[in-house]
Amino acid sequence: MSCSHQEFSRRRALAAGAGLAAGAVLPLAGASRAAGVPGRGPVPAAAGSFTNPVVWQDFADIDVIRVGDTYYASASTMHYSPGAPVLRSYDLVNWEVAGHSVPVLDFGAKYDLNGARGYVRGIWASSLAYRPSNRTFYWLGQIDFARSYLYTATAVEGPWTRLATISTPYYDAGLLVDSDDSLYVAYGNTTISVAQLSPDGRSQVRTQEVFRTPSSVGTLEGARFYKINGQYYIFLTRPANGQYILKSSSGPFGPYTMRQVLLDLRGPIPGGGVPHQGGLVRTQSGAWYYLAFVDAYPGGRVPALAPITWTADGWPVVQLVNGAWGTTYPTPAVPPPPRQVTPMTGVDTFDGTTLKPRWEWNHNPDNTKWSVNNGLTLRTATVTHDLYWARNTLTHRIQGPTSTATVLLDHTAMRDGDRAGLALLRDSSAWIGLKRDNGTTRLVMVNGLTMDTNWNTTHTGTEVAGAPAPSGRVWLRANADIRPGAPRSATFSYSTDGTTFTRLGPAFTLGNDWRFFMGYRYALFNHATQALGGAVRVTRFELSTP
Known part of the structure; x- marks a missing residue:
């Protein structure tokens, strides 16, 4: 039927x-x-x-x-x-x-x-x-x-x-x-x-x-x-x-x-x-x-x-x-396992030349615009101001009840108009990342990206905080509390050394409308707003729990 x-x-x-x-x-x-x-x-x-x-x-x-x-x-x-x-x-x-x-x-x-x-x-x-x-x-x-x-x-x-x-x-x-x-x-x-x-x-x-x-x-x-x-x-x-x-x-x-x-x-x-x-x-x-x-x-x-x-x-x-x-x-009474399974959390340095199976793209990727070679390279694949239309956004399920995703990102190859970073992706989204405009790269926190229940974009987001970006590379971090009920809170931060992190922007309240069905995901993205040609390189992703 x-x-x-x-x-x-x-x-x-x-x-x-x-x-x-x-x-x-x-x-x-x-x-x-x-x-x-x-x-x-x-x-x-x-x-x-x-x-x-x-x-x-x-x-x-x-x-x-x-x-x-x-x-x-x-x-x-x-x-x-x-x-x-x-x-x-x-x-x-x-x-x-x-x-x-x-x-x-x-x-x-x-x-x-x-x-x-x-x-x-x-x-x-x-x-x-x-x-x-x-x-x-x-x-x-x-x-x-x-x-x-x-x-x-x-x-x-x-x-x-x-x-x-x-x-x-x-x-x-x-x-x-x-x-x-x-x-x-x-x-x-x-x-x-x-x-x-x-x-x-x-x-x-x-x-x-x-x-x-x-x-x-x-x-x-x-x-x-x-x-x-x-x-x-x-x-x-x-x-x-x-x-x-x-x-x-x-x-x-x-x-x-x-x-x-x-x-x-x-x-x-x-x-x-x-x-x-x-x-x-x-x-x-x-x-x-x-x-x-x-x-x-x-x-x-x-x-x-x-x-x-x-x-x-x-x-x-x-x-x-x-x-x-x-x-x-x-615990179920079963024979001893032949090996330990690969944890759902931990560090991925994108070693080798293929993505590990815990990763999934938001829609099919343009395979000419990304590569893995002991690091993940995301080249801009879409010219858009709307993250929901951007191809080659790579997602990872959030670990509950609370977890933190930390990404080491090299932004030296970004071009004017490019947007790259780490998002909390669903029908209501927010992100921390980089905007490059007029030769200057800035760190920003953007929230208010929304879709309606027909999954049309209703808002492409608002920049609510910003800071100068360090040259070369930056650590981006998102922390999410996905326990059902209030406060369903997420925060974003960044670091220039991977040790000391600075909060950027207000707390983001995660949406819980069941009609989208899928839960929130941590998402790595890089899209253009002017022209294709830019790229970022991710050399480390860590999913950790308290």
């Missing part, structure tokens, strides 16, 4: 918070995700405990699978490129960004900021699966309510290539690799359908409505599709405060019966929303977990983990702590 973006927004406005959905498949023993027996007892004891959220960064519409001893999760990225990040973990608690399933958003000129913009479109809820028969990962998602795309890779790091374009837009797709290797997709909003794909995944063989949500429940979407102990399950979210599950004993096309999994459940983040819209996964020892996300604006939608048990008649039950999704739980 497809619906208009306006209708989608109208439905979402009925709930506090937000959550686009994603489809899912479940790896069980080894690399299979079609067969298995639910663990009926308590979760096995493990040494220590973990704290939610397991990742305090913006990874929403989660699909989670296990392949052997490794867990993978996919998430929405909207207009950011590359899209559909794949996270990797060995224990469901510690995660790293391993790659992206969609290398470029080649779905129209608007994703290149070419005459139009793709804000809040692009990669919505989608599905990540693994097919043991050919040892291949599959990503499936619809774009712009128009059609669906299937990408494959033999390793999550890539290369990912487009396998198929399917004319049916599988809204909030959940891809199932059945035990006989057949491919099925559960999808839809309120009306839930199941499609069967051809054995090669390149076309649709059949599609059929399997469930219509009762009006007493409202909207259901965000399908995840599983086969567990011979039963078919479609895991669905009620945005943004509920989770339901459908079960069929008669095959993937139903009929299905429905049961509520959670509704208005208190979450683990003070001031945050109800955990919902994620996926189920079974550990090697047979324990089950639910990896959901929590609305936690202005930071976005962040992953939280809880153990699952099963009733005798085969329905999942979230294990609560004092009637709520726990802030802490026992």
Whole structure:
């Protein structure tokens, strides 16, 4: 089923918070995700405990699978490129960004900021699966309510290539690799359908409505599709405060019966929303977990983990702590990891000649205007006074609950009219950086960059503070408190030696309107207002927490 973006927004406005959905498949023993027996007892004891959220960064519409001893999760990225990040973990608690399933958003000129913009479109809820028969990962998602795309890779790091374009837009797709290797997709909003794909995944063989949500429940979407102990399950979210599950004993096309999994459940983040819209996964020892996300604006939608048990008649039950999704739980009992995952925070000196996978561009970049060679060079790619139109703005998710980004930037190659710096980027933005005009470079803090709810720019920003710029290079810093609720404050500062920082400008209040969906990001930018040709070089980026 497809619906208009306006209708989608109208439905979402009925709930506090937000959550686009994603489809899912479940790896069980080894690399299979079609067969298995639910663990009926308590979760096995493990040494220590973990704290939610397991990742305090913006990874929403989660699909989670296990392949052997490794867990993978996919998430929405909207207009950011590359899209559909794949996270990797060995224990469901510690995660790293391993790659992206969609290398470029080649779905129209608007994703290149070419005459139009793709804000809040692009990669919505989608599905990540693994097919043991050919040892291949599959990503499936619809774009712009128009059609669906299937990408494959033999390793999550890539290369990912487009396998198929399917004319049916599988809204909030959940891809199932059945035990006989057949491919099925559960999808839809309120009306839930199941499609069967051809054995090669390149076309649709059949599609059929399997469930219509009762009006007493409202909207259901965000399908995840599983086969567990011979039963078919479609895991669905009620945005943004509920989770339901459908079960069929008669095959993937139903009929299905429905049961509520959670509704208005208190979450683990003070001031945050109800955990919902994620996926189920079974550990090697047979324990089950639910990896959901929590609305936690202005930071976005962040992953939280809880153990699952099963009733005798085969329905999942979230294990609560004092009637709520726990802030802490026992650590999952899994084999020792083969290595430590790459931290989500720390220093990046842009070593080597490629960007690390934790970086994503605001829309597709102009690849002729940037390079990495033991340092990041950003050449101006757009002549504009509007940062929201500027190509080659490189973004990094903010770490919660509070974090600081520090950038070392060489501005010697800037040209008159150029603007470069470090932004807090969302539909309401601010930045610290450099303006070069009439041969003089100044440090400035600019705020008041805004978009309306149709994602048109309403203000390009106002300079509210300034200072002389040191020659050569400068350290720029942004600190952000993304805990839900007041004061949602951010500040900017600079340094000439990397040690002593001077505050520049007033505090900036981070916006928390859920309709933009994505959380704030730290963003590196360099654009022209007069003519192309200038450049800046970033030799160090550090993301730190108190």
